[in-house]
Amino acid sequence: MQKSVWAPRRVRKSLRIRRPGSVLANVLIYLVLLLISLTCVLPFVHMLAKSLSNEAYVIARKVFLWPQGFTLSAYGKVLYDQSIVRSMYVSVLMTALFTLLGLFLTVCAAYPLSRKHLKGRSFFTFMIMLTLYFNGGIIPDYLLIHKLGMLESLSSLILPLAFSAYNLLIMKTALQSSFPDSLEEAARIEGAGYLRILWSLVIPLSKPIIVTIALFLAVGRWNAYQDALFYIKQRADLRPMQLKLYYLIVAATENFQSSETVVAVRTNPEVLKAACVMFATVPILCVYPFVQRYFVQGIMIGAVKG
Amino acid sequence: MATEAAKQKTAARALRRGGLARGLRRDWELYLLLLLPMLFVLVFKYGSYVGLTVAFQDYKILKGTGVWTGFQNFEKVFRTRDFARSFRNTLLLNGLDLVVGFPMPILLALLLNEVRNRYFKKVSQTLLYLPHFLSWVIIGSIAYQLFSLSGIVNTVIEGAGGKAVPFLQENTHWLVSYIVIGVWQTMGWGTIVYLAAITGINPELYEAAIVDGASRFRQVLHITLPGIRATIVTLLIMNLGRVMGGSFERVYSLMNVATTEYIYTIPVQVYRWGLESGKYSQATALGLFQSIIGLALVLLSDFAAKRIGEEGLL
Numbered sequence: 111m112q113k114s115v116w117a118p119r120r121v122r123k124s125l126r127i128r129r130p131g132s133v134l135a136n137v138l139i140y141l142v143l144l145l146i147s148l149t150c151v152l153p154f155v156h157m158l159a160k161s162l163s164n165e166a167y168v169i170a171r172k173v174f175l176w177p178q179g180f181t182l183s184a185y186g187k188v189l190y191d192q193s194i195v196r197s198m199y200v201s202v203l204m205t206a207l208f209t210l211l212g213l214f215l216t217v218c219a220a221y222p223l224s225r226k227h228l229k230g231r232s233f234f235t236f237m238i239m240l241t242l243y244f245n246g247g248i249i250p251d252y253l254l255i256h257k258l259g260m261l262e263s264l265s266s267l268i269l270p271l272a273f274s275a276y277n278l279l280i281m282k283t284a285l286q287s288s289f290p291d292s293l294e295e296a297a298r299i300e301g302a303g304y305l306r307i308l309w310s311l312v313i314p315l316s317k318p319i320i321v322t323i324a325l326f327l328a329v330g331r332w333n334a335y336q337d338a339l340f341y342i343k344q345r346a347d348l349r350p351m352q353l354k355l356y357y358l359i360v361a362a363t364e365n366f367q368s369s370e371t372v373v374a375v376r377t378n379p380e381v382l383k384a385a386c387v388m389f390a391t392v393p394i395l396c397v398y399p400f401v402q403r404y405f406v407q408g409i410m411i412g413a414v415k416g
Numbered sequence: 417m418a419t420e421a422a423k424q425k426t427a428a429r430a431l432r433r434g435g436l437a438r439g440l441r442r443d444w445e446l447y448l449l450l451l452l453p454m455l456f457v458l459v460f461k462y463g464s465y466v467g468l469t470v471a472f473q474d475y476k477i478l479k480g481t482g483v484w485t486g487f488q489n490f491e492k493v494f495r496t497r498d499f500a501r502s503f504r505n506t507l508l509l510n511g512l513d514l515v516v517g518f519p520m521p522i523l524l525a526l527l528l529n530e531v532r533n534r535y536f537k538k539v540s541q542t543l544l545y546l547p548h549f550l551s552w553v554i555i556g557s558i559a560y561q562l563f564s565l566s567g568i569v570n571t572v573i574e575g576a577g578g579k580a581v582p583f584l585q586e587n588t589h590w591l592v593s594y595i596v597i598g599v600w601q602t603m604g605w606g607t608i609v610y611l612a613a614i615t616g617i618n619p620e621l622y623e624a625a626i627v628d629g630a631s632r633f634r635q636v637l638h639i640t641l642p643g644i645r646a647t648i649v650t651l652l653i654m655n656l657g658r659v660m661g662g663s664f665e666r667v668y669s670l671m672n673v674a675t676t677e678y679i680y681t682i683p684v685q686v687y688r689w690g691l692e693s694g695k696y697s698q699a700t701a702l703g704l705f706q707s708i709i710g711l712a713l714v715l716l717s718d719f720a721a722k723r724i725g726e727e728g729l730l
Contacts, residue, residue, distance in 0.1 A: 219453035229439035247703035250467025304445035333551035
C-alpha cells in the first residue's frame with residue numbers, strides 16, 4: 111500500500127528531470143504561489159512598518175515594508191486611549207462568555223440528536239436546521255431584541271447567536287462517528303444514565319471536535335460587528351473592538367482621544383490608524399498558527415453537508 | 417462471551433422498540449439536555465419569525481403595534497427605485513463573486529497539489545488561509561490604507577511613472593476592488609475541500625498516465641480535474657443557491673460616501689430604510705422578499721444536486 115502511493119512520485123521525479131519544459135513549469139508554479147501568498151502577508155508587514163514609523167515619513171510616503179524613524183509612540187497613544195482599551199476588554203469578555211455558552215448549548219443539543227433511537231429526533235433536527243436556510247432578517251431580529259429589552263446591553267451580543275444550526279450540524283456529525291451507538295448501549299447495560307455517559311464518555315472522547323467548535327464560536331464572535339452596530343448605539347462603553355475600529359477608521363466619525371489638548375484634528379493620523387489595526391489584529395495573528403488545523407478539521411466535517 | 421454479545425443485541429433491540437411514553441421514560445435525560453438549546457431556537461430564531469408580520473402591517477415601533485395592510489408594503493417597495501437598484505446590486509455583486517471567485521480555489525488547489533516541497537506547501541497554505549480569519553473591519557481598514565490615493569500601491573504606481581488609480585474612490589474601480597478583495601479573502605480557504613478531494617484520487621491512475629507518456633499538464637487535465645469534478649459541480653450548485661445572499665459587513669466595511677452606485681445591496685438597503693429611517697414595514701418586506709427568493713434558490717439547488725446523484729444539503 112505504502113509502495114503504490116510513493117512509487118509514482120519517484121517515477122514522476124525522474125521524468126521531470128529529463129524534460130526541460132517541466133523545469134519551467136515547476137518554476138512557474140512556485141513563482142505564482144509565492145506571489146499569491148505574499149499578497150496575504152505583505153499588507154500586514156506594511157501596516158506594521160507604518161505603525162512603527164515616524165509620522166513625517168508616512169506623510170512623505172516613504173514607508174514601504176520597513177519602519178522609517180522607528181518609534182513606539184503610536185502604540186503608546188493607542189494604549190493611552192481609554193475607549194480603545196475598554197473595547198478590547200468588552201471584546202474579550204463578550205467572546206469568552208459567548209464561547210462558553212455556545213459550547214454548552216451545542217454539546218447539549220448535539221448529543222441527544224446524534225442518538226438514532228431518540229423519539230422525535232428528526233422533528234427537532236428539522237426545526238433547528240430550518241433556521242439555517244431561512245432567517246427572520248435584520249429588522250425582525252432587531253424588533254425581537256427591542257421587545258426583549260436587550261438593546262444597549264452585552265446580552266444582545268451573546269445570547270441570540272450562541273446556538274447556531276451550523277455548529278450543531280458539525281458536532282452532531284462528529285459525535286455520530288466518534289461515539290458509536292454500540293458503545294453507548296454497553297454503558298447503558300452497565301447502568302449508566304445518559305448524563306453520566308455524556309460527562310464521562312462522550313466529552314472526553316470528543317475533545318478535538320469540542321476544541322474546533324469552541325474556536326469557530328470564538329473567532330466568529332471576535333470578528334463580527336454587524337449586530338453590535340445595530341444594537342449598541344448609545345452605550346459607547348459597550349462597544350466591542352471591531353465596532354470601535356469601524357467608527358474610528360472605516361466610518362472615521364470618531365477621533366482618537368489625544369493626550370495633547372490642542373489641535374482639532376479632522377482626520378485620524380495614518381500612523382495611529384495603522385497602530386490601532388495592528389493592535390486589534392495581533393490577538394488573531396498570535397493564535398492563528400495554532401488553531402488553523404482545528405479549523406481545517408471542522409470545515410471538512412461541515413463540507414459533507416452545507 | 418457469546419452471552420455478552422447476545423445480551424447487547426437484545427438490549428439494542430429493546431432500545432429501538434416501544435411507544436412514545438416508553439421512549440420518554442427511558443430517554444428523559446436526553447430530552448432534558450435538549451430543553452435549553454430548543455428554548456434558544458424558539459426564542460431567538462422562531463421569535464424573530466414573528467417580526468416578519470411587520471411586513472404586512474403599517475408598523476409603529478413606539479406603539480409596538482400596527483394596522484394590517486396586506487401586501488401594500490410590498491407593492492410600495494417594488495415601485496421604488498431603491499428596490500430596483502438594490503436588487504440589481506445584490507445580483508451583480510454576488511454574480512461577479514461567483515464568476516471570478518469560484519474558479520480561483522480550484523486553480524490554487526491544482527497548483528498546490530503540484531508542489532513537491534512539503535515546507536513550501538505548508539507555509540504557503542498557512543499564509544493563504546490567513547485572510548479567512550480576519551474581520552471585515554480589519555480588511556476594510558487595511559484596504560483603505562493600501563489603496564487610497566496616497567496609499568502604498570499608488571505610491572509605487574506613481575514611482576514607476578504611472579498615474580494614481582482611484583481604486584476605492586470611483587464607482588467602477590470600487591466594484592472591481594470589492595470583488596478582488598472578496599476573492600482574495602476566500603480563495604485560500606476554499607482550496608481545503610478540493611485538496612481533500614484530490615487526495616482521494618487513485619494514485620495508480622497517475623502511474624498509468626506516466627507510463628503512457630502523459631505530461632504533468634495532461635495529468636492535471638485528464639486525471640486530477642475529472643477526479644474532483646463531482647466536488648466542483650456540487651459546490652457550484654451550492655454557490656448558485658446563495659446568489660441572493662450577501663454579506664452586510666463586507667459592503668459596509670469597504671464602502672465610502674463617494675462611491676454609492678454599487679453599495680446598496682438588499683441588506684444595506686434594509687438597514688438604511690429600517691434602522692436609519694424608521695421605515696420598519698417597508699424594510700421588513702424587502703428583507704422577506706430576499707429571504708424567500710434565497711430559500712427557493714437553496715431548495716432548487718439542493719434538488720439539482722440530488723438529481724445528479726450528489727448528497728445535497730438538506
